Amino acid sequence: MQDNYIRFFDTTLRDGEQSPGASLTSNEKLEIARGLARLGVDVIEAGFPAASPDDLEGVRRIAVEVGNASTGQPPIICGLARAVKSDIDAAWDAVRHASRPRIHTFLATSSIHMRHKLRMDPEEVVERVHEMVSYARSLCDDVEFSPEDAGRSEPEFLYLVLGEAIKAGATTLNIPDTVGYTTPDEFGKLIAGIIANTPGIENTVVSVHCHDDLGMATANTLAGIQAGARQVEVTVNGIGERAGNTSLEEIAMALYTRRKVYGCATGIDTTQITRISRTVSNYTGMSVQPNKAIVGANAFAHEAGIHQDGMLKNETTYEIMRPETVGLNRSRLVLGKHSGRHALKVRLAELGYDLGKDDLAYTFQRFKELADKKKTITDADLEALIEDQMYQAHEIYRLDGLQVACGTIGLPTATVRLLGPDDDLLVQASIGTGPVDAVYKAIDAIVGVPNTLLEFHVHAVTEGIDAIGEVTVRLQPENGSSPQRTSPQSGQAHARTYGGYGADTDIIVAGEAYLAALNKLLVASGRFGLAETPTEIAG
Numbered sequence: 001m002q003d004n005y006i007r008f009f010d011t012t013l014r015d016g017e018q019s020p021g022a023s024l025t026s027n028e029k030l031e032i033a034r035g036l037a038r039l040g041v042d043v044i045e046a047g048f049p050a051a052s053p054d055d056l057e058g059v060r061r062i063a064v065e066v067g068n069a070s071t072g073q074p075p076i077i078c079g080l081a082r083a084v085k086s087d088i089d090a091a092w093d094a095v096r097h098a099s100r101p102r103i104h105t106f107l108a109t110s111s112i113h114m115r116h117k118l119r120m121d122p123e124e125v126v127e128r129v130h131e132m133v134s135y136a137r138s139l140c141d142d143v144e145f146s147p148e149d150a151g152r153s154e155p156e157f158l159y160l161v162l163g164e165a166i167k168a169g170a171t172t173l174n175i176p177d178t179v180g181y182t183t184p185d186e187f188g189k190l191i192a193g194i195i196a197n198t199p200g201i202e203n204t205v206v207s208v209h210c211h212d213d214l215g216m217a218t219a220n221t222l223a224g225i226q227a228g229a230r231q232v233e234v235t236v237n238g239i240g241e242r243a244g245n246t247s248l249e250e251i252a253m254a255l256y257t258r259r260k261v262y263g264c265a266t267g268i269d270t271t272q273i274t275r276i277s278r279t280v281s282n283y284t285g286m287s288v289q290p291n292k293a294i295v296g297a298n299a300f301a302h303e304a305g306i307h308q309d310g311m312l313k314n315e316t317t318y319e320i321m322r323p324e325t326v327g328l329n330r331s332r333l334v335l336g337k338h339s340g341r342h343a344l345k346v347r348l349a350e351l352g353y354d355l356g357k358d359d360l361a362y363t364f365q366r367f368k369e370l371a372d373k374k375k376t377i378t379d380a381d382l383e384a385l386i387e388d389q390m391y392q393a394h395e396i397y398r399l400d401g402l403q404v405a406c407g408t409i410g411l412p413t414a415t416v417r418l419l420g421p422d423d424d425l426l427v428q429a430s431i432g433t434g435p436v437d438a439v440y441k442a443i444d445a446i447v448g449v450p451n452t453l454l455e456f457h458v459h460a461v462t463e464g465i466d467a468i469g470e471v472t473v474r475l476q477p478e479n480g481s482s483p484q485r486t487s488p489q490s491g492q493a494h495a496r497t498y499g500g501y502g503a504d505t506d507i508i509v510a511g512e513a514y515l516a517a518l519n520k521l522l523v524a525s526g527r528f529g530l531a532e533t534p535t536e537i538a539g
């Protein structure tokens with residue numbers, strides 16, 4: 001491998017999924033992992049298998065299905081483990097099915113963490129690192145070790161611990177700025193010091209893992225690369241614990257756009273960035289802020305008259321990256337009412353969706369319905385349509401009909417008709433503070449699962465009065481009936497939340513998002529005895 005090759009280690013499914021409210025079903029994780037493989041990441045950290053049996057199963061499915069791709073080299077599939085035997089066993093149990101498995105184990109090395117969290121002496125930490133890395137290495141040839149809270153650890157102690165990990169067989173040494181405390185200058189120096197002073201480090205890959213508490217994660221990661229790190233740990237849209245992790249798209253595009261400065265190569269296909277960003281946002285229910293670099297809705301929008309004038313004269317006046325480079329397709333008119341099934345199939349294939357016969361037939365039917373309401377169907381419309389299909393979990397309850405009355409006089413009222421688990425027709429009317437509230441109250445009255453709506457987000461995919469609207473919601477069950485999972489850092493168990501997504505020209509019908517989230521909650525609660533099965537819709 002070239003000396004200037006930067007490995008992308010994606011932890012969207014592990015650190016990203018630890019974001020408050022971002023929990024994903026195992027089908028969604030699998031779909032994201034497929035997208036990450038298409039994007040060209042080198043390593044997928046698929047989860048923390050010791051968190052719960054569900055988490056172990058989710059990682060195992062990714063190891064089996066994404067870690068053994070028949071075309072090209074599949075990504076390494078990695079599982080996180082605390083430096084304890086049972087975690088390492090769980091991680092190995094999950095990742096061993098991949099053709100290139102990795103175990104990632106970690107132990108804190110800052111005095112704050114050793115004293116208050118671990119209650120261990122530095123000597124005990126060194127000993128445990130040696131013991132657990134050796135144990136992981138006895139199972140797997142590829143072992144990554146992270147000294148947690150390295151950003152606030154004594155450099156001399158880090159050299160010692162990392163040297164011990166290398167002796168025990170670690171192949172990648174990851175340096176986390178766990179609490180996002182360091183500055184780029186400090187972090188670059190920390191990495192340079194580690195490379196210069198750790199015995200045996202030349203035979204390992206040095207990695208960086210930064211959190212964004214002070215908004216410096218991207219800058220710190222780039223400083224780490226300049227100091228010699230050759231693996232970056234990142235998440236799509238920068239999701240992750242607290243303020244999040246370094247965002248994959250920012251590093252990929254910084255290395256690409258400023259390649260003369262960094263002189264580094266990557267395996268990332270940047271044209272997949274927009275698609276994976278949308279997938280992650282829709283599945284997690286975590287919307288991307290409009291001004292987010294690279295993937296925000298405004299990242300390539302030019303509003304000010306003076307900017308528009310410059311853009312019309314020459315796009316490079318205000319655009320340092322082409323939207324096409326990140327897969328943002330600006331083509332306007334794609335298909336319309338008279339387009340046939342073949343044209344739809346070809347366009348979808350160009351957009352990266354390879355549909356089987358049945359899925360295509362269903363999509364074509366929905367496309368025709370949409371074309372009746374909307375004259376021109378753009379790529380963004382098609383993507384919203386496909387994603388809406390992909391993101392529906394098991395449909396225990398299905399929306400069969402909906403009527404809303406609202407205005408300045410009288411109370412907003414909704415009548416909802418659902419098809420229940422046994423295809424029974426269930427009808428309910430409710431009033432609410434607004435039309436959406438009325439719809440959700442009516443759905444709640446039928447489904448009967450007490451929950452708190454944590455987030456409700458609407459945005460228009462395209463312009464115009466007939467634009468497709470996307471709705472993402474996040475909810476949490478109220479009575480603790482949802483499965484619990486353990487956090488790797490704190491060891492605490494917490495309740496899951498559930499995201500739902502819907503897209504339609506009618507924003508109320510897009511409230512199907514709510515039903516999608518409720519369906520996920522019901523599947524997870526085991527009330528309907530359903531096991532998740534893989535969705536095969538995406539190419």
Ligand code: KIV
Binds near residue numbers: 174
């Ligand atoms: O931020 C952190 O320290 C981590 C470790 C588990 C690598 O996520």
Ligand code: ZN
Binds near residue numbers: 176178209211241245
């Ligand atoms: Zn982290």
